[in-house]
Amino acid sequence: MKHQDQVVLVTGAGQGMGQEIVRHFASAGAKVVAVDINTDAVNKTVEALDKPENALGLTANIASSASVKEAIENVVEKFGRLDVIVNCAGVGSFDSFLETPDEHWDKVISVNLNGTFYCCREAAKVMAKQGSGYIINIxxxxxxxxxxxxxxCSSKAGVMGLTRSISRELAGNGIRVNTIIPGPTNTPMMADVPDEWTQQMIANIPLGRMGESTDIAKVASFLACDDSGFITGQNIAVNGGMAFL
Known part of the structure; x- marks a missing residue:
């Protein structure tokens, strides 16, 4: 199978997009590591797999560099290596700019940008020693x-800049780094968006529908194998034509 025996870590794996990415890689032969801040949710993700014995569920707070470091160490201890990391964990809240509380700004930046940085850094340390690896940011x-x-918007734009920068630095270590840019996608996070906003977003998508988590998982799979061997440092939009880079 395409990802036979790859060790693949996915953050935000307790639900939605992250959960589907775990399932997709597991079905393609990978040994998967599901990471989430919610212990019950990540356990359910692992238990639902066809071969849960080839998986590991970890509770971690990616906004904490120490927590991320411990999670990566646990992966290496169990599987001996790390081939792929998909940084899918993210948070948001509905705040107008002028009324954004400091604590909301800090939380979103801490999880979405700082957390992605911590995960990239710790994963890359392992991958650099191996001389190979795939980092996929969302x-x-x-x-x-x-x-x-x-x-x-700021946190997710920062992720795109992070990808461009570290892809250049890590290319010599055999590590490819890319970002997937989803459009509106059917996930639990989107369920909190008012229906009026959702319908307006769909009206702006030329393909006429929202994305599905499987759309994102398939692109992640492509970026984590030799089929995409000459692609690194790229921000790849998977949004039904909603916007262009």
């Missing part, structure tokens, strides 16, 4: 259009 079309809360 941004958002909101970072391209600015149609969203300022903290969320």
């Amino acid at each position: 941004s958002s079309t909101a970072a391209m259009t600015g149609e969203g809360p300022s903290h969320y």
Whole structure:
């Protein structure tokens, strides 16, 4: 199978997009590590797999560098290596710019940007020793259009810049780094968006539908194998034509 015996870590794996990415890689032969801040949710993700014995569920707070470091160490201890990391964990809140509380700004930046940085850094340390690896970050079309809360758009734009920078630095270590930029996607996070906003977003998508988590998982799979061997440092929009880089 395409990802046979790869060790693949996915953050935000307790639900939605992250959960589907775990399932997709597991079905393609990978040994998967599901990471989430919610212990019950991540355990359910692992238990639902066809071969849960080939998986590991970890509770971690990616906004804490120490927590991320411990999680990566646990992966290496169990599987001996780390081939792929998909940084899917993210948070948001509906705040107008002028009324954004400091604590909301800090939380969104801490999880979405700082957390992605911590995960990239710790994973890359392992991958550099191996001489190979794939880092896949998840941004958002909101970072391209600015149609969203300022903290969320800023954090996701930062992820795109992080990808461009570290892809150059890590290429010599055999590590490829890319970002997927989903458009509006059917996930639990989207369920909190008012229906009026959702319908307006769909009206702006040329393909006429919201994305599904499987759309994102398939692109992650492509970026984590030799099929995409000459692609690194790229921000790849998967948004039905909603916006262009």
